[in-house]
Amino acid sequence: xxxxLAADLPYWVQSLLRVLGGLVAxxxxxxxIVYLFLFKMMSFMQSRLGPMEAGPYGSMQLFAEVGKWLxxxxxxxxxxxxTIFKIAPLVVLASTFLLVAVVPFGPDAWFTNFEAGVFYxxxxxxxxxxxxxxxxxxxxxxxxxxxxxxAAGQLIAYELPMVLAVIGVIIQAGTMNLQxxxxxxxxxxxxGWNGLGNPYILTQFTGFIIFMIAVQAELTQTPFDMPIAxxxxxxxxxxxxxxxxxxxxxxxxxxxxxVFSLIASVLFLGGWGVPFAWFDWKSIDDISDWxxxxxxxxxxxxxxxxxxxxxxxxxxxxxxxEDQLQRFAWKVLIPISLVNIMITAILKVxx
Amino acid sequence: MxxxxxxxxxxxxxxxxxxxADARLNVELETEGMxxxxxxxxxxxxxxxxxxxxxxxxQVVWAEPSCGxxxxxxxxxxxxxxxxxxxxxxxxIDWLGSFANEVPFILAAEKLMGIEAxxxxxxIRTILxxxxxxxxxxxxxxxxxxxxxxxxxxxxxxxxxxxxLNLIEATTGGRFxxxxxxxxxxxxDLPAGFIDETRAxxxxxxxxxxxxxxxxxxxxIFQSRTRGIGVIPKDIAxxxxxxxxxxxxxxxxxxxxxxxxxxxxxxxxxxxxWTHPDGDSFARCWxxxxxxxxxxxxxxxxxxxxPSGPVMAKVPRIIKVPEGEAWVSTENxxxxxxxxxxxxxxxxxxxxxxxxxxxxxxxxxxxxxxxVYVPDIITILASLYFILGDIDR
Numbered sequence: 075x076x077x078x079l080a081a082d083l084p085y086w087v088q089s090l091l092r093v094l095g096g097l098v099a100x101x102x103x104x105x106x107i108v109y110l111f112l113f114k115m116m117s118f119m120q121s122r123l124g125p126m127e128a129g130p131y132g133s134m135q136l137f138a139e140v141g142k143w144l145x146x147x148x149x150x151x152x153x154x155x156x157t158i159f160k161i162a163p164l165v166v167l168a169s170t171f172l173l174v175a176v177v178p179f180g181p182d183a184w185f186t187n188f189e190a191g192v193f194y195x196x197x198x199x200x201x202x203x204x205x206x207x208x209x210x211x212x213x214x215x216x217x218x219x220x221x222x223x224x225a226a227g228q229l230i231a232y233e234l235p236m237v238l239a240v241i242g243v244i245i246q247a248g249t250m251n252l253q254x255x256x257x258x259x260x261x262x263x264x265x266g267w268n269g270l271g272n273p274y275i276l277t278q279f280t281g282f283i284i285f286m287i288a289v290q291a292e293l294t295q296t297p298f299d300m301p302i303a304x305x306x307x308x309x310x311x312x313x314x315x316x317x318x319x320x321x322x323x324x325x326x327x328x329x330x331x332x333v334f335s336l337i338a339s340v341l342f343l344g345g346w347g348v349p350f351a352w353f354d355w356k357s358i359d360d361i362s363d364w365x366x367x368x369x370x371x372x373x374x375x376x377x378x379x380x381x382x383x384x385x386x387x388x389x390x391x392x393x394x395x396e397d398q399l400q401r402f403a404w405k406v407l408i409p410i411s412l413v414n415i416m417i418t419a420i421l422k423v424x425x
Numbered sequence: 426m427x428x429x430x431x432x433x434x435x436x437x438x439x440x441x442x443x444x445x446a447d448a449r450l451n452v453e454l455e456t457e458g459m460x461x462x463x464x465x466x467x468x469x470x471x472x473x474x475x476x477x478x479x480x481x482x483x484q485v486v487w488a489e490p491s492c493g494x495x496x497x498x499x500x501x502x503x504x505x506x507x508x509x510x511x512x513x514x515x516x517x518i519d520w521l522g523s524f525a526n527e528v529p530f531i532l533a534a535e536k537l538m539g540i541e542a543x544x545x546x547x548x549i550r551t552i553l554x555x556x557x558x559x560x561x562x563x564x565x566x567x568x569x570x571x572x573x574x575x576x577x578x579x580x581x582x583x584x585x586x587x588x589x590l591n592l593i594e595a596t597t598g599g600r601f602x603x604x605x606x607x608x609x610x611x612x613x614d615l616p617a618g619f620i621d622e623t624r625a626x627x628x629x630x631x632x633x634x635x636x637x638x639x640x641x642x643x644x645x646i647f648q649s650r651t652r653g654i655g656v657i658p659k660d661i662a663x664x665x666x667x668x669x670x671x672x673x674x675x676x677x678x679x680x681x682x683x684x685x686x687x688x689x690x691x692x693x694x695x696x697x698x699w700t701h702p703d704g705d706s707f708a709r710c711w712x713x714x715x716x717x718x719x720x721x722x723x724x725x726x727x728x729x730x731x732p733s734g735p736v737m738a739k740v741p742r743i744i745k746v747p748e749g750e751a752w753v754s755t756e757n758x759x760x761x762x763x764x765x766x767x768x769x770x771x772x773x774x775x776x777x778x779x780x781x782x783x784x785x786x787x788x789x790x791x792x793x794x795x796x797v798y799v800p801d802i803i804t805i806l807a808s809l810y811f812i813l814g815d816i817d818r
Contacts (some may be wrong), residue, residue: 116576120576120581121581121584122580216461220461220799296574297574299574304468304571305572306800306802308468389576390575392574392644392647392650393573395650395801396798
């Protein structure tokens with residue numbers, strides 16, 4: 075497999091494969107999340123059926139929605155900053171694609187095996203803040219401006235707990251390479267018993283909870299959705315967008331939910347791997363090639379579980395107020411994650 | 426000079442210096458506020474109310490409601506209608522609890538004519554009145570969730586409210602606008618099977634109230650968003666002429682169903698007026714929740730002993746109301762609703778003044794929105810609970 079990807083194909087075919095793979099890795103989770111969770115699960119939670127007409131159980135609804143959006147007029151407000159207004163959704167979506175570039179899906183199934191993968195992931199995830207901020211600013215709408223500013227404040231505040239929560243994992247794994255983190259988890263052992271590997275959700279449970287809360291805030295999902303806030307800011311920074319540009323925001327929102335779930339499953343749930351002890355693998359070189367096919371499926375399953383949790387919280391909770399959210403980030407999450415780092419570091423040295 | 430004194434001096438100097446620095450910064454940056462029009466087309470205003478809010482950042486400096494976008498001139502229209510025709514107009518004032526709008530007008534006309542509906546009609550009127558209160562306030566409970574960002578409660582509210590609307594439809598023929606009340610009684614008797622079905626529905630509604638208590642009122646985020654937000658003290662509430670649950674949430678024990686004697690059946694049953702000492706948004710929402718539950722209990726008790734007999738008193742075929750003036754108000758779902766009817770002995774009223782609850786309830790908006798944050802505007806407006814038809818008439 076390694077040979078197939080690296081040597082035999084010309085560079086442009088490899089690049090094309092990577093781009094196509096990236097599209098699948100971003101759009102497939104987004105579509106599944108939107109249909110399964112946003113359309114169906116949400117409806118069942120609210121004692122209704124959801125879309126039922128388009129295809130069996132409304133499974134073609136997504137295509138109908140995309141078709142509807144593509145037909146709509148692309149409106150730019152008269153007083154908007156036209157260039158920036160048009161770039162903004164693409165910046166937000168670009169952040170999602172940049173994120174998926176470092177996620178490993180199998181022993182050889184990766185887009186780029188980046189040594190400082192975690193660092194890169196945390197850096198590019200904040201590119202979307204820029205897109206949201208300029209979307210809010212360039213719309214020439216007071217509601218959008220309030221939404222954009224709220225988003226900026228919120229995303230910067232929640233970047234920090236996210237970084238600090240991941241540091242615990244980095245300390246424990248001893249590497250910033252996401253592939254290395256997967257191997258460290260699946261090749262690890264719990265007090266000499268290696269039947270389950272050592273998924274970091276067990277040792278870094280606090281970090282996992284903080285990471286998921288920060289992800290919820292990064293995605294601006296309820297209860298942290300005040301940048302969007304349907305009932306007060308009328309969708310905030312997205313208010314003035316229509317047609318394809320709104321679709322871009324929409325895809326970015328749910329694709330990012332998918333990609334963050336992928337990253338969380340890599341960091342805390344063992345990623346694509348199965349515990350190496352099951353097959354007597356000693357290191358990453360022993361792993362047989364079929365993991366490149368099974369790995370993505372395992373990743374997808376874990377992603378769906380985590381995305382389900384994100385959506386479940388989204389449909390159940392009311393929304394915080396802006397100052398309560400900031401207080402929660404700075405006074406609760408950051409101190410807890412600092413203590414978590416300290417304890418992890420001490421235990422790492424002790425054992 | 427002792428050392429402590431110099432320390433205090435130094436602190437004061439530092440304080441003065443920081444104040445001066447702040448002032449300089451404000452002058453240099455020339456920060457100015459922003460005027461935000463919330464409405465007339467805004468999801469939080471349930472229609473076409475406009476709140477003009479002057480903001481400093483996210484904080485409201487002053488706010489002012491601007492109503493009248495949906496004024497339909499019902500007071501004037503009543504002058505060119507006959508008495509029986511007026512009920513179809515006033516149905517549309519508070520459109521979620523329509524039947525309750527008809528009752529005070531009919532009672533005022535009956536008062537002028539000196540007649541009283543037969544006991545069975547009074548009983549059925551009270552039952553329908555409470556059903557419309559349940560239909561109205563249960564939707565409020567669902568909508569409250571939407572205003573605060575929780576999407577699920579509203580669907581539960583619509584699901585269970587549907588049963589109540591079905592009952593009203595079975596009795597009156599209209600889901601939203603019954604137009605069922607007549608001078609001297611009611612148009613029809615209850616349909617067959619009404620009593621058993623209503624009992625079952627009341628049980629469903631009580632379950633709905635418990636569900637709402639668990640899902641919404643017990644939620645920590647909901648409580649942190651509503652507790653201590655938009656506090657209306659007792660005296661301020663009375664000064665602004667609030668009524669209904671908004672007044673009772675400020676600790677005023679005042680309910681027109683209990684406090685005045687009308688030819689209705691409320692005094693025949695045993696029920697409780699809920700009050701809350703806090704006066705904040707949570708109290709207003711909580712009072713409404715308790716009132717839905719109390720209403721279901723009232724209906725249950727009324728169903729136990731509906732008197733038999735006719736539903737219509739003897740009234741002439743063409744109704745001419747004798748000369749005079751009458752004021753009747755009742756405790757409607759939104760608060761006190763009253764009609765001042767002036768008759769000159771014609772087929773229709775000479776002049777009608779409609780006192781609707783929401784119009785007075787939103788008069789407190791400039792006072793209460795001073796200094797709150799933008800998300801709290803929505804919380805407070807939702808908890809004050811107005812209906813646009815009730816404001817603009």
